[in-house]
Amino acid sequence: xxxxxxxxxxxxxxxxxxxxxxxxxxxxxxxxxxxxxxxxxxxxxxxxxxxxxxxxxxxxxxxxxxxxxxxxxxxxxxxxxxxxxxxxxxxxxxxxxxxxxxxxxxxxxxxxxxxxxxxxxxxxxxxxxxxxxxxxxxxxxxxxxxxxxxxxxxxxxxxxxxxxxxxxxxxxxxxxxxxxxxxxxxxxxxxxxxxxxxxxxxxxxxxxxxxxxxxxxxxxxxxxxxxxxxxxxxxxxxxxxxxxxxxxxxxxxxxxxxxxxxxxxxxxxxxxxxxxxxxxxx
Ligand code: NAD
Numbered sequence: 001x002x003x004x005x006x007x008x009x010x011x012x013x014x015x016x017x018x019x020x021x022x023x024x025x026x027x028x029x030x031x032x033x034x035x036x037x038x039x040x041x042x043x044x045x046x047x048x049x050x051x052x053x054x055x056x057x058x059x060x061x062x063x064x065x066x067x068x069x070x071x072x073x074x075x076x077x078x079x080x081x082x083x084x085x086x087x088x089x090x091x092x093x094x095x096x097x098x099x100x101x102x103x104x105x106x107x108x109x110x111x112x113x114x115x116x117x118x119x120x121x122x123x124x125x126x127x128x129x130x131x132x133x134x135x136x137x138x139x140x141x142x143x144x145x146x147x148x149x150x151x152x153x154x155x156x157x158x159x160x161x162x163x164x165x166x167x168x169x170x171x172x173x174x175x176x177x178x179x180x181x182x183x184x185x186x187x188x189x190x191x192x193x194x195x196x197x198x199x200x201x202x203x204x205x206x207x208x209x210x211x212x213x214x215x216x217x218x219x220x221x222x223x224x225x226x227x228x229x230x231x232x233x234x235x236x237x238x239x240x241x242x243x244x245x246x247x248x249x250x251x252x253x254x255x256x257x258x259x260x261x262x263x264x265x266x267x268x269x270x271x272x273x274x275x276x277x278x279x280x281x282x
Pocket of ligand 1: 166167191195196219233
């Protein structure tokens with residue numbers, strides 16, 4: 001039964017442990033987030049990935065309190081929205097995140113997008129996150145959607161190596177260069193849209209493997225991520241799928257199957273290109 005599953009943890013570069021499998025709440029309506037998150041907690045998830053941009057941090061906080069599970073047993077990530085890259089704005093926005101969550105800390109706080117073409121340098125933003133980490137109110141800090149040159153600048157110009165880089169990764173966008181750089185530098189890759197928002201699920205190679213081992217193509221894809229060592233947090237509001245996506249630890253893919261899935265790469269993004277994405281809410 002899913003509830004009995006033990007999710008492996010990964011140790012981040014500052015010693016903090018993160019459950020390798022979590023629940024993502026992107027595009028979940030703020031009014032539905034409490035119930036969706038509560039359902040995930042009931043199934044056994046102990047890691048929730050939200051963001052100020054998603055508008056649903058409050059629902060995540062409500063669900064954790066309503067679940068009766070101790071706050072310390074749930075790993076919560078949130079992210080700095082694009083309009084708040086200046087130092088003072090970032091510090092204020094972080095306070096807003098804690099207020100919305102109703103928590104004194106987050107486990108992980110990320111810069112959501114690097115926005116390399118706007119007039120605020122993400123190195124300034126990263127230094128604000130360093131201040132937040134020093135205050136103890138974020139147990140770990142990291143980035144999202146950073147490309148290799150963006151990561152390199154943080155390594156060259158600041159004193160903190162990001163704990164994670166949360167990037168788009170799935171069988172149609174393997175994103176190997178960014179993953180490999182992270183691996184070299186001690187930055188854990190978190191793979192967002194791990195099933196490409198459902199786009200990979202009818203792929204014939206995945207279907208062949210899934211039929212052969214008696215699992216769904218979603219489970220095969222999520223297991224591929226797990227065996228490659230990335231952190232994932234698939235999203236669903238359908239109870240059956242939430243359970244299915246949690247049920248990844250009683251089977252293993254062969255090395256040949258892992259390689260065959262990796263070979264499906266076609267460099268196809270579902271989301272924006274981090275080098276050019278410059279959306280800042282007004
Ligand atoms: P995903 O790859 O998790 O796919 C979600 C969609 O796939 C759902 O809407 C559902 O319709 C379908 N689905 C889920 N499980 C299924 C199953 N077992 N069978 C069939 N269909 C299924 O996509 P996502 O939500 O974009 O990504 C997951 C999480 O990653 C987000 O919730 C968010 O936390 C994070 N994320 C981060 C960024 C970023 O910029 N940092 C961007 C996108 C997503």
